[in-house]
Amino acid sequence: MSPSRRRPRPILALVAANLRRQARDRTGLFFMLVMPFVTIAFVGLALGGGSDGGTRLPVGVVAGNDDPVAAAVLEELAASPNLDVERRDTEEEVRAGVREGRLAVGLLIPPGSTELELVMTQTNGTGMAARGAVDVAVGRVSAVLEATRAAEAAGATPEEAAASVRAAREDLAGVEARAPDDAGQGTDPRGFAYTAPANLVLFTFINSMAVAAALVETRRLGMVRRSLAAPVRPSTVLAGEALSRLVVAVGQALLIIVVSALMFDVSWGDPLGVAVVVGAFCLVATGAAMLVGSLVRSPSQAPAIGPPVGIVLGMLGGCLWPREVAGETLTTVGYLFPHAWAMDGLLTLARPGQGAGEVLVETAVLLGMAAVLLVVSLVVFRRRAMTMR
Structure with missing residues (x-):
């Protein structure tokens, strides 16, 4: 069998090992499987309920x-x-x-x-x-x-x-x-149709940042350094670690999309457009998780830093309340970060008759941010993994 055919096996092995370790974290599972839907329900009712603006x-x-x-x-x-x-x-x-x-x-x-x-x-x-x-x-x-x-x-x-x-x-x-x-909110969805996209963006990012602790533990134990010393290409090890975080982000996003559609009757809009925007944001969350996991020195630091940062960015991006409430200055600042662009894309797609062509700008910005984060995080991660004891 050629080396090119054997190459995916180490990547998949790393992904499987990381996912098994994540599945043993009960606190993390609660914030991934339960908390998003509790938030969607309570905040959605506070913003008027309903999934399509039909509530009078x-x-x-x-x-x-x-x-x-x-x-x-x-x-x-x-x-x-x-x-x-x-x-x-x-x-x-x-x-x-x-x-x-x-x-x-x-x-x-x-x-x-x-x-x-x-x-x-x-x-x-x-x-x-x-x-x-x-x-x-x-x-x-x-x-x-x-x-x-x-x-x-x-x-x-x-x-x-x-x-x-x-x-x-x-x-x-x-x-x-x-x-x-x-x-105000006259042309945007409200109720569950607003809180479902908002919590997808918020919890996909927060939970991606939280699982960066596993990456720190992997570095601390020298597992990555030993993997790089084995007859496995460094790019394979790095790809496996990045893919592990991407699987978590995509899984979180898909769970919110499916459950909110079934429980709250949320219509997300054009499937292609939603897939493009959500996929681009998951890449951003993956890059952010890799960067945090590469920079912090202990597993306890990642969950202490990542979620608070995610909440602040969620506030600026309109995930906790409509951005109009925050005022023009904070709304403008919000566009320096990916949450605002992802929210704009998802809310645009939720309106009738909107498709992937209407969110090209948002998608391009998210992909650009993802590319920068992934490149920087992978470079930093490789250097820290090789030098850390």
Whole structure:
């Protein structure tokens, strides 16, 4: 048998040995098999539940019964598929409902006024989603009011102005409007459809960093140095160690995709696009794990450093909450790291009609980051493995 055919066997042996050692870590298995889905469930419910944005968001409204502007706004709000309008008697009821989380947002419509007040919390992802839908509804009414003013300014009689308004509303009814991208979560998935991709990115990276401790133990015991002294090519040993971490990352990602689709009815979008983005991010996580495992000196240091770093990057990348909540500065900083690019790619694919062609930029950035991390980590790992006692 030729050497080229025998070469994969040492790689597979290293992968199998590393996976067996990982399977004996009960704490690690808990964070891989249980914790992601607990987080998806609780955070997903906090962000509105549902998997495709179908959950109607409660909006509390205080408005006069005989006010024409209020009647028009209420009609548009009731027609929105994303909102559940709840009338309230007082402003205090609305503010308390928003503050306590029973209402996504509140809308105060003073009688005889076109000055509307939106009540919302600045750290509520569900509120950001409801705000986008409310903006659309109010925008429709504003367009009708402008049509009325224009007709009257042009000298139309009240009857002619009313006819113009009816025509404007009929034309507007056929227009599918949506909130702009900077209006919050109006164009992004929410509920489970948001938390499933977020936790895939978060836990794939964190658990990859955590298993770097096994790599440190391998170096400490001199196993890699002895393998390099055997009649096995150094590239084979390095490939085996890297492939072990990649298998863990891919396994974690696939588990979250499959279970979230079955348990929470999450639709991930175009399979090819998801595979490309997730595969690129798993390579990033592998490179990060190899680098941490190469730099730290004891097995206890890897889990002490890796997960906190992963959580911080997850915050910046929108894995713990929508990035809009963090503000423009932190959102911009987040794009220095892979989590933000992976989240952008997965959330884009979750929207209807989006495919792999729409995430080429995100994929290219992730692959570039992965290449840098893998090259640097493999060089550092080989030098440390050969010199460490």
